[in-house]
Amino acid sequence: MPVKEAVEWVKKGKAYAARKRFKEALKAYDRAIALDPAYAAGWFAKAEIAAEQGQFAEALALCDKALALDQNFAEAWSKKGLCLFSLERFPEAIAACTRALALNANDPTAWYIKGVSLDEMGRPAEAQEAFGKSLELEIILDMEAEKKRTGR
Amino acid sequence: MIGNIPIAKPVRKFVFHAEELLGTEIVIARDREAPLAGQLIDKFTYPVENDYIVFPAHYVGLIKDFIIAKQVMTLLIKGAAAKRGEYKVLSFTEDSVYNGLRQIYLDALKDEAKKEKKLPVNKLIEMLFLLYLHFHEDLNELPWNPVTNTGVYMKLPKLRKTQLYYLMKEGKEDMDEMIEQMEIIPRRYFVLSKAMFYARDYFLAKTLPADELMPVINIPQMKKFDHLEVKEMLTTRWTHTAWYQSKVFGDSMLTIMDTSIVNDWNANPDLDYYYNLYRIIGRTTDNLLSYMTMTGWFVWEPVKHMQDALQKKDEYEQKALRRIFGDLIL
Numbered sequence: 001m002p003v004k005e006a007v008e009w010v011k012k013g014k015a016y017a018a019r020k021r022f023k024e025a026l027k028a029y030d031r032a033i034a035l036d037p038a039y040a041a042g043w044f045a046k047a048e049i050a051a052e053q054g055q056f057a058e059a060l061a062l063c064d065k066a067l068a069l070d071q072n073f074a075e076a077w078s079k080k081g082l083c084l085f086s087l088e089r090f091p092e093a094i095a096a097c098t099r100a101l102a103l104n105a106n107d108p109t110a111w112y113i114k115g116v117s118l119d120e121m122g123r124p125a126e127a128q129e130a131f132g133k134s135l136e137l138e139i140i141l142d143m144e145a146e147k148k149r150t151g152r
Numbered sequence: 153m154i155g156n157i158p159i160a161k162p163v164r165k166f167v168f169h170a171e172e173l174l175g176t177e178i179v180i181a182r183d184r185e186a187p188l189a190g191q192l193i194d195k196f197t198y199p200v201e202n203d204y205i206v207f208p209a210h211y212v213g214l215i216k217d218f219i220i221a222k223q224v225m226t227l228l229i230k231g232a233a234a235k236r237g238e239y240k241v242l243s244f245t246e247d248s249v250y251n252g253l254r255q256i257y258l259d260a261l262k263d264e265a266k267k268e269k270k271l272p273v274n275k276l277i278e279m280l281f282l283l284y285l286h287f288h289e290d291l292n293e294l295p296w297n298p299v300t301n302t303g304v305y306m307k308l309p310k311l312r313k314t315q316l317y318y319l320m321k322e323g324k325e326d327m328d329e330m331i332e333q334m335e336i337i338p339r340r341y342f343v344l345s346k347a348m349f350y351a352r353d354y355f356l357a358k359t360l361p362a363d364e365l366m367p368v369i370n371i372p373q374m375k376k377f378d379h380l381e382v383k384e385m386l387t388t389r390w391t392h393t394a395w396y397q398s399k400v401f402g403d404s405m406l407t408i409m410d411t412s413i414v415n416d417w418n419a420n421p422d423l424d425y426y427y428n429l430y431r432i433i434g435r436t437t438d439n440l441l442s443y444m445t446m447t448g449w450f451v452w453e454p455v456k457h458m459q460d461a462l463q464k465k466d467e468y469e470q471k472a473l474r475r476i477f478g479d480l481i482l
Contacts, residue, residue, distance in 0.1 A: 053156070056156075082158060108212055115213075116159075119161050135213060145210065
């Protein structure tokens, strides 16, 4: 179990990050990590910010730290896939996304990154299949969000 | 291209194509606050150094790619016209506002005479300019829609399923628009507004071949559309509505679109190609304005003119109202 206070600091950090206040968010995540260095979500939260800012090599290293602590961290595998794609390491990106999808088959981003990576590698048929899955999930999420927004 | 967003290869190529053709750099970014259709902030409209495309942050895959592609197509068309010094938009002047408001007022009087529950005078007066601005916005946007959609459909076949979903979603939103004001605005304008969207939907249903756009049947929420062709999907909602008048006017507008939007979509996509699309949009707009007897309502002017006009809109409204109502007002 993670230290309770560390969980709270990650929550606080996410609230900052949602408002694009990345400096404050990073401070909060660092506090979480200081309190509980084995808390994978703290490292992953830092990875999300690094990726958002286009620092994919750093984000990748942070994902790896999170995954070293929790091998079944689906979101971290998915983000790792995104980082690897952005670093043009397509075969590794596919592997990371495949792992993410084994843990959570309903992740539209992992399907999409797998699709774009396969496309880059000249495997269009497999890419189309992945894109199809990604689109299905994205549409379902979009329709649910629309229903919430409009109440219909 | 500037941005940290993963984008599918064909769309990325399309972005590079636009950058090369227009000599620009496109910044692509996600934004929680972005409108659902995304937003293009371009050098031809705003005082910015780069062209920006922002899309809603919750779109992570192909929907995002489609939004980007459609905005890039819009940018190419605007840019091609701007490079020839011919990029204009529908703007308005003191006189054109008067023309529009006067016509709406006369139509509103006819409607009010038949109504049991009359609209309070202050509400009626307030409605005139709001409705005028509504048509100004719609006519500046709607004729672009069938052209950019067809363009994306032809250039980016891998996005077709996404495009279908997006069109259905967009069509539904456009149908819902104005419903709350249905009892307030003159019937003629409600019908004309709906008819424009009806024509757009039918045009796209006819133009985008059905076999490519079969629905994604694995999605439970879309099951009701299983085995339907795109034409049925896009048009069912219209045939099931009671808005028969929208259909009558819409059919005429569809003919306008059919005859105005004629293009060799497979021609070499150079600046002339996109400039031709701009001319098609202009022609479609003019023909729709003429059909709706709104030719005196707006003027074609450079963007700056419209931006200035929007700054002065309150003044134009007051002057037009004074010309219509004389001393009875203010």
